[in-house]
Amino acid sequence: MSILEYNGAAMIAMAGDECIAIAADRRLGVQYQTVSCEFQKLFQINDKTFVGLAGLATDVQTVAQTLKFRNDLYELREDRKMTPKVFSSQLSALLYEKRFGPFFVEPIVAGLDASNKPYLSGMDLIGAPCFPDDYVVSGTCTANLHGMCETLYRPGLGPDELFETISQALLAGVDRDALSGWGAIVHVITKDGVTTRELKGRMD
Amino acid sequence: MARRYDSSTTTFSPEGRLHQVEYAIEAINNAGTCVGILSKDGIVLASERRVTSGLLAPTKTSEKTYKLANHATCCVAGLTADANILIDQARLRSGRYQFQYGESIPMEQLVEYVCNHKQSYTQYGGLRPFGVAFLFAGYDDEHGYQLYQSDPSGNYSGWKATVIGANNSSGKSLLKNDYDPDGDGTMPDMVTALKLAVKVLNKTMDGATASTSAEKMELFTMTRDANGEFLHKILVKDEVQKIVDEVAAESDVEMAGGAESSQ
Numbered sequence: 154m155s156i157l158e159y160n161g162a163a164m165i166a167m168a169g170d171e172c173i174a175i176a177a178d179r180r181l182g183v184q185y186q187t188v189s190c191e192f193q194k195l196f197q198i199n200d201k202t203f204v205g206l207a208g209l210a211t212d213v214q215t216v217a218q219t220l221k222f223r224n225d226l227y228e229l230r231e232d233r234k235m236t237p238k239v240f241s242s243q244l245s246a247l248l249y250e251k252r253f254g255p256f257f258v259e260p261i262v263a264g265l266d267a268s269n270k271p272y273l274s275g276m277d278l279i280g281a282p283c284f285p286d287d288y289v290v291s292g293t294c295t296a297n298l299h300g301m302c303e304t305l306y307r308p309g310l311g312p313d314e315l316f317e318t319i320s321q322a323l324l325a326g327v328d329r330d331a332l333s334g335w336g337a338i339v340h341v342i343t344k345d346g347v348t349t350r351e352l353k354g355r356m357d
Numbered sequence: 358m359a360r361r362y363d364s365s366t367t368t369f370s371p372e373g374r375l376h377q378v379e380y381a382i383e384a385i386n387n388a389g390t391c392v393g394i395l396s397k398d399g400i401v402l403a404s405e406r407r408v409t410s411g412l413l414a415p416t417k418t419s420e421k422t423y424k425l426a427n428h429a430t431c432c433v434a435g436l437t438a439d440a441n442i443l444i445d446q447a448r449l450r451s452g453r454y455q456f457q458y459g460e461s462i463p464m465e466q467l468v469e470y471v472c473n474h475k476q477s478y479t480q481y482g483g484l485r486p487f488g489v490a491f492l493f494a495g496y497d498d499e500h501g502y503q504l505y506q507s508d509p510s511g512n513y514s515g516w517k518a519t520v521i522g523a524n525n526s527s528g529k530s531l532l533k534n535d536y537d538p539d540g541d542g543t544m545p546d547m548v549t550a551l552k553l554a555v556k557v558l559n560k561t562m563d564g565a566t567a568s569t570s571a572e573k574m575e576l577f578t579m580t581r582d583a584n585g586e587f588l589h590k591i592l593v594k595d596e597v598q599k600i601v602d603e604v605a606a607e608s609d610v611e612m613a614g615g616a617e618s619s620q
Contacts, residue, residue, distance in 0.1 A: 222456045229424055229448050232417060 154184060156257050157278070161332030162194055162207035163292035165302060165323050166263035168271035169315035172343040175203045175263040176323045176352075178292075179336035181210055190335040190356065197347070198224050202237045202264035203340060204244065207291040208278065209257035216258050220244065237264030237272040241282060248280030255279050261289045269344045294330035301326045312341050316350065324354045366479055366486060377486060378479050381509035384488040388434040390522035390561040391421065393492040393504045394536070396550035399580035400494040400502050402432045403554035405522070405562055406573050419591060422577045426451040427587050428461045429495030430579055434522035435509075436488040443487060447471050463497040468505045468513050476511025486510070490521045494579060496587065517544070518553075524561035531557050551576060555604045571598040 164177035181192035195205045196217045204220065206213040223243060227235050235243075241262040248256060255278045262274045275289035276282040283289075287306055290298035301322035310318060320339055327334035337352035362368050363376030370376055389405040404421035422432045423440075425447045433440040450470045454462035471491070478486045486509040493505040493513075506521055507513040518536045520528030535553055537543065545553065558574055576592040592600075 218456055218459075222452045225426075225455070226448060226452050229426075230445070 157208050157259065158293050158332060159184060160208070160210040160213075161293050161330075162213075163290075163294050163298060163323060163327045163330065163333035164194060164205040164207050164261055165288060165290050165298055165319055165326075166203075166205065166261045166273055166275075167288040167302070167306060167310075167315055167319045167322075168263075168273055168286060168308075169310040169312065171265070171269045171271070172312045172315060172341060173203075173263045173265060173271045173273070174312075174315045174319045174339060174341045175205055175261070176319045176337060176339040177205050177207075178323070178327050178333045179338060180333055182332060185331065187335055195338065195340060196220070197340070198240055198264075199228075199234045200347070201266075201342060201344075202235065202240050202262070203342065204240070205261040205263070205291065206258045207261075207293075208259055212256040212258045216247070216256050216260070219247065223247070236266055237262055237274075238266065240264070241272075241274040241276075245276055245280035245282050248276065248278060252279055259291045261291050263289070263342070265342060265344065293332045294326055297326040297329050298322065312343050312348070316341050316348075320350075320352050324352060328355060365483065367481070367483065375479060375510070378510045381486040381488045382490075385435045385490045385508070385522060386525070388436075388490075388522045389421065390520060390524060390528065390558060391432045391434045391492050392518075392520050392528060392532075392554045392557045392561075393432070393494055393506070393516065394518040394532075394550045394554055395502055395504050395516075395544060396547050397544045399547050399550075399578055400430075400504060401547065401550040401554050402430065402492060402494055402577040402579075403551075403558055404432050404434075404575045404577075405558060406575050419575060419577075421575050422591060424589050425467065425493075425495070426455070426461060428497065429464060429467060429493065430577065430589055431491045431493045432577070434490045434492075439487040440489045440491075443471055443474065443489060443491070446474055461497065463499055464493065464495040464503045464505065465500075465515075467495070468493050468507060472507050472511045472513045474511075475507070475509060479510060492519070492521060496579075496581075520557060520561065522561075528557045528561045531560055547578060547580065551578070551600050552604050552607070555600050556608075559604070571601045574601070576600070 161180050161182045166175040177194040179190050181189040264272050266272050273289050274282050274284050288302045305318050305322050339350050341348045362370035366377040389407040392403045394401045423444050424430050451462045475487050478484050490508045496502050504516050505513050506519050518532045576597050578590050580588050
């Protein structure tokens with residue numbers, strides 16, 4: 154089994170009308186044995202930026218802690234919040250620094266920029282980014298997630314419709330993957346704040 | 358006689374003094390005053406802004422008060438350029454501690470780290486000492502709100518209230534009388550602490566009249582909100598003016614009372 158499939162993960166981020174949604178499963182496994190249904194894979198950086206980390210659990214946590222350190226230092230030195238674009242660039246640079254001994258994580262970044270326009274990015278474990286304007290996926294069942302997103306996604310959805318769309322895509326995607334699922338969490342970010350919901354899905 | 362022993366940091370004089378360090382401390386006694394006061398539910402740091410030209414285009418929000426971490430702030434008396442180096446050191450240390458232990462760095466450890474860094478410039482390398490004194494203010498779970506003062510020698514001490522910079526001795530004598538007037542160990546509340554800070558600055562600032570002094574004062578408070586998050590606030594001009602006016606009114610009342618009783 155590949156190192157990126159050791160713990161299991163599934164996550165999606167989608168762009169809507171002046172809003173974004175980011176969702177992930179909650180399973181932590183050791184190969185086929187499930188160990189936790191409450192493992193955190195989505196991390197809030199500031200009011201308008203989230204990052205999702207899929208991959209080896211220890212690297213998920215270390216990268217999340219490192220990103221917090223870098224973000225705190227940025228805010229202290231520059232006296233302003235990081236925009237999602239800058240955060241994504243920094244994450245990409247952080248991963249490339251470890252080019253020949255990488256962190257085994259494949260992140261997705263989702264946020265709203267200064268004018269509340271949605272920002273999405275996804276990258277591989279050595280920091281190669283892409284910047285689509287519809288959705289990004291990562292994890293052990295990306296083929297399933299891409300299929301669901303391509304089918305269900307429409308541009309310009311409002312926060313509630315976006316929540317429904319991303320939730321259905323995630324839940325259907327994880328059901329055909331043994332290594333992901335066991336609970337799901339969705340954050341919807343608008344200019345007015347963040348709404349967090351837990352999804353009730355199959356616990357298998 | 359001191360001439361021979363004062364050009365190198367790393368040389369003791371025959372009387373056992375480090376002259377370079379003492380000269381660095383002198384540099385701070387010409388710098389803008391900083392007052393720190395511990396209150397029941399927070400900390401007040403008040404500073405004298407030296408440069409208030411209308412032509413100044415400020416890039417940062419402050420030249421005196423700097424946030425070091427969520428739970429810690431400092432204010433600076435001395436060479437701002439030297440201070441920038443040390444402030445960055447403190448921020449990095451705080452961030453690394455948080456990364457390593459998953460919790461905020463205790464105040465004394467942060468202060469000691471910065472001070473050890475300052476000390477190394479008095480013992481190694483043939484470099485001059487940092488010409489900065491700090492007031493560090495912050496909170497940790499072990500000891501609550503704390504205030505520390507540090508100087509170029511790398512020495513530090515904890516205080517309930519203190520003053521650094523120009524005229525700090527007259528500021529300190531005022532605090533000795535007014536910080537805890539009943540002598541029973543009670544701490545003032547935030548409002549009282551702010552007014553006391555303004556009173557101290559009024560005394561230490563040269564030629565300050567009521568109309569100009571509000572612009573030259575920077576008042577900073579650190580408190581906690583209902584969720585336990587720390588609020589770092591530099592008061593805006595109107596809020597500062599309000600406190601300056603209240604202090605002026607109270608001292609007028611005192612003067613009037615004094616004048617009556619002396620008749």
